[in-house]
Every structure is written in structure tokens, then in C-alpha cells.
Amino acid sequence: MAGRLAGKVALVTGGASGIGRAIALRFAREGAVVLIADVTTDVLEGGVPTQDLLTAEGLRGEALHCDVSREEDCEAAVAHAVAAHGRLDVLVNNAAVRLGKPLLDCTREEWDRLMAVNLTGVFLMARAAVRAMRAQPPQGEVRGRIVNISSQHGMVASPEDIAYGTSKAGVVYMTRQIAVDYARDGIVCNAVAPGKILTGKGGRAVEPRWLDYSHARTPWPRLGRPEDVAGAALFLASEDASYVTGHNLLVDGGWMAF
Structure with a gap:
């Protein structure tokens, strides 16, 4: 199949819904074999x-059933990709949860659970992927690519959501560290930092006060769509980004420029 990821094997965590779903679809349409790693196949926004x-x-x-907070699930997902398809070319660390609570309302249990998914999950998946990628022959200059989904709220405060913002700041740092440590092994590691993305799911994210806040912060005349993030992830997963590593690519309609 022709496409920018023709013949590549990609593993997308949190690929059942939202941004992860858009990335999985875009990658597959560009020729990749896509492993959709999630705790469920149900689509949060509805649909097949x-x-x-x-x-x-x-x-x-x-x-693939995969809880990224569980080390054994992460190791198994990567091992399956290699056993079934011969290699793992791209890992997208997208799986994440939100809490929506400020410091004084956030319990230790809630903090630990969010960090287990949003930060430790990225660590576990990246570690398993880098081990596998280092063991496989390069294609051109690159043995493998990691695309982490961070957030603009990893660089500025996430109002009333301390755990989420802290976790995404950790993802931004981890992206740079992996890129630096494993560049000589042919591992490319970048992140995409979405602004406000409307995935179609309800809850706190679409409450009027948060939508008003997001519109006020975003110079572009609309808020983001999952496909906007998928396009950026595709660029970073493709050969077009071979000399781009350690970068946190903003897809935010100008939020961070404002």
C-alpha cells in the first residue's frame, strides 16, 4: 500500500477513542499496520x-487489550508487535486520563492513578519500545520512532487540574531525555502538544466556562479537531522528520503564541 507509512508497524495507545482513534485511522490510511492498544474497544464518543x-x-x-499502567501489559504489547509483524517502527503514547481537580481537592489515590496512566504509562511503553527498536536493523538512519502526546498544559498551568498538567509536563521532559539518550541508536522521539481539541465526548471538557476559556486563549477562529493532532503525529512518525528529535510540536491554534 502506498503512503507515508507504507510497510511500517505502529502501536497507538488509547487508540479506541478521541485523538488516539484519529491517529490510528490516519496511520492506517497512510499504509501502516496499526496495533490499537487500549483497555476497551468501546468508543467514548460513540460509533463503531x-x-x-x-x-x-x-x-x-x-x-490489543493494554492497560499502560501495568508493566506486563506494556511489555506484552510491544512483544506482540515484534512477534506478529517482525518489528515495531512507531510507538504513539496517547493513552491518558483526566481528573479536573485543584490541589486541595485531589486525593493521593487520584493523583497516583492519573500518574500511573499519564506518566508511568509513557515510561513503561517507551522503555519496552526502545528495547525492541534497538534490537532491530535500521531503515535508513532510523531504527524506530516514538511520538508522545503531551499538551500545552505541560508548559503552562492547567486550571484546576494539577495532576493532569504535572503529568504532561513530565511527558515533555521525558520526550527530550529519550531523544538525547538514544539518538545514537537511531531512535527518534518527539511529542505533539495539542491545545483544546473537541473529540465529541462530554463532561467537564465541554462545560461552557471551559469552552469560553479555550476560545479566549485560542487566536484561531475554531478549536481543534482530533484530525489536527493526527496530521502532526503523522509528520513526526514519517521520514520527513528524520532530523527532528526531542521536539514538542504545538498543535494549538496559536494558544501558546498568545
């Missing part, structure tokens, strides 16, 4: 499972 969409389009994809 991501794997079923890929199948209906004649694309190659597979759903």
Missing part, C-alpha cells in the same frame, strides 16, 4: 470500534 472501521476500509489493524 476503531478496528472495525479499519477493516471496513480494507486497512490493517488489530485491537
Whole structure:
């Protein structure tokens, strides 16, 4: 299949819904074999499972049950990619949860659970992926690529959401550290930092006060769509980004420029 990721094997965590779903679909349409790693196949916004969409389009994809907070699940997901397809070319660390509580309302248990998914999950998946990528022959200059999904709230305060913002700041740092430590091994590691993205799910994210806040912070006349993030992730996963590593690419409609 022709495309910017033709013949590549990509693993996308949190690929059942939202941004992860858009990335999985875009990668598959660009020729990749996509492993959709998530704790469920249910789509939070509604609709048919991501794997079923890929199948209906004649694309190659597979759903894997994976809780990124569990070391054994992360190791198994990467091992499956290598055993089933011979290598792992791209890891997208997208899986994340939100809490929406300020410091004084956030319990230790809530903090630990969010960090286990949003930060430790990135660490566990990246560690398993880098081990596998270092053991495989390079294609051109690159043995493998990691694309982490961070956030503009990893660089500025996330109002009334201390755990989420802290976790995303950690993802930004981890991206740079992995890029520096493993560049000589042919590992490319970057992040995409979305601004306000409307995925179609409800809850706190679409309460009027937060939508008003996001519109006020975003110079572009609309808020983001999952496809906006998927396009940036595709660039970083492709050969077009071979000399780009350790970068945190803002996809925020100008939020951080304002």
C-alpha cells in the first residue's frame, strides 16, 4: 500500500477513542499496520470500534487489550508487535486520563492513578519500545520512532487540574531525555502538544466556562479537531522528520503564541 507509512508497524495507545482513534485511522490510511492498544474497544464518543472501521476500509489493524499502567501489559504489547509483524517502527503514547481537580481537592489515590496512566504509562511503553527498536536493523538512519502526546498544559498551568498538567509536563521532559539518550541508536522521539481539541465526548471538557476559556486563549477562529493532532503525529512518525528529535510540536491554534 502506498503512503507515508507504507510497510511500517505502529502501536497507538488509547487508540479506541478521541485523538488516539484519529491517529490510528490516519496511520492506517497512510499504509501502516496499526496495533490499537487500549483497555476497551468501546468508543467514548460513540460509533463503531476503531478496528472495525479499519477493516471496513480494507486497512490493517488489530485491537490489543493494554492497560499502560501495568508493566506486563506494556511489555506484552510491544512483544506482540515484534512477534506478529517482525518489528515495531512507531510507538504513539496517547493513552491518558483526566481528573479536573485543584490541589486541595485531589486525593493521593487520584493523583497516583492519573500518574500511573499519564506518566508511568509513557515510561513503561517507551522503555519496552526502545528495547525492541534497538534490537532491530535500521531503515535508513532510523531504527524506530516514538511520538508522545503531551499538551500545552505541560508548559503552562492547567486550571484546576494539577495532576493532569504535572503529568504532561513530565511527558515533555521525558520526550527530550529519550531523544538525547538514544539518538545514537537511531531512535527518534518527539511529542505533539495539542491545545483544546473537541473529540465529541462530554463532561467537564465541554462545560461552557471551559469552552469560553479555550476560545479566549485560542487566536484561531475554531478549536481543534482530533484530525489536527493526527496530521502532526503523522509528520513526526514519517521520514520527513528524520532530523527532528526531542521536539514538542504545538498543535494549538496559536494558544501558546498568545
